Amino acid sequence: MRVIFLFLVLASCFQAQAANKYDNPDTIFVARDGTGEFRTVGEAIEVCRAFMDYHKVIFIKKGTYKEKLIIPSWLDNIELVGEDVEKTIITYDDHANVRLAGTEQAMGTFRTYTLKVEGNGIVVKNLTIENNSARLGQAVALHTEGDRLRFIGCRFLGHQDTIYTGKGGTRLSFEDCYIEGTTDFIFGPSTAWFEGCTIKSKANSYITAASTPADVPYGYVFNRCRLIADEGVNKVYLGRPWRPYAYTLFMNCEMGRHICPEGWHDWGKASNEQTARYLEYNNTGEGATTTGRAGWSRQLTRKQAAEVTREQVFSIKSEWKY
Numbered sequence: 001m002r003v004i005f006l007f008l009v010l011a012s013c014f015q016a017q018a019a020n021k022y023d024n025p026d027t028i029f030v031a032r033d034g035t036g037e038f039r040t041v042g043e044a045i046e047v048c049r050a051f052m053d054y055h056k057v058i059f060i061k062k063g064t065y066k067e068k069l070i071i072p073s074w075l076d077n078i079e080l081v082g083e084d085v086e087k088t089i090i091t092y093d094d095h096a097n098v099r100l101a102g103t104e105q106a107m108g109t110f111r112t113y114t115l116k117v118e119g120n121g122i123v124v125k126n127l128t129i130e131n132n133s134a135r136l137g138q139a140v141a142l143h144t145e146g147d148r149l150r151f152i153g154c155r156f157l158g159h160q161d162t163i164y165t166g167k168g169g170t171r172l173s174f175e176d177c178y179i180e181g182t183t184d185f186i187f188g189p190s191t192a193w194f195e196g197c198t199i200k201s202k203a204n205s206y207i208t209a210a211s212t213p214a215d216v217p218y219g220y221v222f223n224r225c226r227l228i229a230d231e232g233v234n235k236v237y238l239g240r241p242w243r244p245y246a247y248t249l250f251m252n253c254e255m256g257r258h259i260c261p262e263g264w265h266d267w268g269k270a271s272n273e274q275t276a277r278y279l280e281y282n283n284t285g286e287g288a289t290t291t292g293r294a295g296w297s298r299q300l301t302r303k304q305a306a307e308v309t310r311e312q313v314f315s316i317k318s319e320w321k322y
Helices: 002-019 041-046 270-274 302-306
Strands: 028-030 056-060 063-066 069-071 078-082 088-092 115-117 123-125 128-131 142-144 149-152 155-157 163-165 171-175 178-181 186-188 191-195 198-201 206-210 220-223 226-229 237-239 247-251 277-281
Touching: 028 041, 041 056, 041 069, 206 247, 237 247, 237 277, 277 302
Parallel strands: 028 056, 056 078, 063 088, 069 115, 078 123, 088 128, 115 142, 123 149, 128 155, 142 163, 149 171, 155 178, 163 186, 171 191, 178 198, 186 206, 191 220, 198 226, 206 237, 220 247, 247 277
Antiparallel strands: none
């Protein structure tokens, strides 16, 4: 009996070691061609330990990964790094009008994501995140719920609703990214700073549809970004308010001629003009001309613009109402 007991103890220890194989700060590798430890990104995410107190890198080799991914709320401090932003692609093709399996119910916008990030302290770098569905409805490429998220040198490809920043008071940083879409392709209630990004409009429509909560001081800030468009696109609004207190600021940006003179739209609701926080400062290009701008938008002074820094924007603290 004692021998059996010792065997069971040793077996248990072996299983514990095996279960903890990836419980360390080392990099793990994903390769579609089978040359990495995992063939899918989802498998690599699955082995990460909950509530890690160290930094874990998932390195993704070049390839096209057709996956619908969630980084769950119990995973922190993960970094997803692509080998080559142009050739490391995570893609899926859901759209809002797809029928849920076994039902007559449509999927709806918020289930269409290719990548959903619920965890905190996540970094995504050098990856293309794509929703390549047909243009049959809203189709989200990136859906965020977590706080302190960074997206560096990424491409976000889609049509309507490409990026959904889904939770008020969460802080997101987009750095040197490329973002394209048709309608409301950056939308939601989060606080997000876009630095040095290229924003491409693929249709005459609206770039942003912020829904910033009334008690959150900052929503979307675009700094030193470049606004471009497909050929033939010539009437694009900077934003329209999905919710009344939408906050969007473009500063030090280069705006192409596709930006219409009004700049901003009230979504057909005049009362939004009393509450929406639509701001500009020191923009250049044919689309930056302030003549004809919506009278309810504001041009900041140099002093006011100097106060809008990343540090200030990311220090937001919403009042706790209980």
